[in-house]
Amino acid sequence: MSTVDIAAPREKYQRKKVSRGNFELYSWVFMRASGALLVVLIFGHLFVNLMVGDGVHAIDFAFVGGKWASPVWQIWDLLMLWLAMIHGNNGVRTILNDYVSRDLLRLWLKVILYTMTITIIVLGTLVIFTFDPCPVGADPDLLASFCQA
Numbered sequence: 001m002s003t004v005d006i007a008a009p010r011e012k013y014q015r016k017k018v019s020r021g022n023f024e025l026y027s028w029v030f031m032r033a034s035g036a037l038l039v040v041l042i043f044g045h046l047f048v049n050l051m052v053g054d055g056v057h058a059i060d061f062a063f064v065g066g067k068w069a070s071p072v073w074q075i076w077d078l079l080m081l082w083l084a085m086i087h088g089n090n091g092v093r094t095i096l097n098d099y100v101s102r103d104l105l106r107l108w109l110k111v112i113l114y115t116m117t118i119t120i121i122v123l124g125t126l127v128i129f130t131f132d133p134c135p136v137g138a139d140p141d142l143l144a145s146f147c148q149a
């Protein structure tokens with residue numbers, strides 16, 4: 001017959017897992033704060049791209065070139081990229097911790113997750129800051145108006 005260990009009623013409560021400090025608390029607070037910021041960033045992005053002026057019909061290479069000529073939109077898009085990626089990465093990390101019980105599988109899924117997140121953040125950041133709105137030899141009709149100057 002097996003026996004079950006029951007702690008003495010006045011014994012101090014002991015956590016089974018090794019404590020990771022307050023990391024999970026901060027990560028939860030980050031989800032809330034980044035979610036609130038993302039609402040502003042995403043709806044601002046959708047409004048400017050889809051509602052202002054000719055709306056969705058205005059979106060082409062010149063539109064993007066014109067937008068990224070302004071540091072305001074560079075920073076706006078950079079924040080949207082970083083926050084959405086880190087928020088999404090942290091959310092999926094939580095889901096993997098909750099649902100994948102096999103240690104090695106969970107480790108590899110996280111390696112894939114972090115690799116994809118870092119790759120997209122690095123590539124997206126490079127695109128925002130190295131984008132050339134006036135490539136040499138391109139059809140002038142496709143470029144932003146300031147390229148002719």
Ligand code: HEM
Pocket residue numbers: 028031032034035036038039042084085087088089090091092094095
């Ligand atoms: C307007 C934009 C967004 C808002 C307001 C928002 C809000 C939130 C909040 C508050 C949570 C935490 C829930 C909790 O644990 O209490 C959450 C979780 C999550 N979010 Fe977002 N989010 C937004 C955009 C995104 C985007 C762009 C992605 C993906 C790239 C994403 C992926 C996730 C995932 C995977 C979770 C974890 C869900 C879970 O724990 O079950 N979210 N979101």
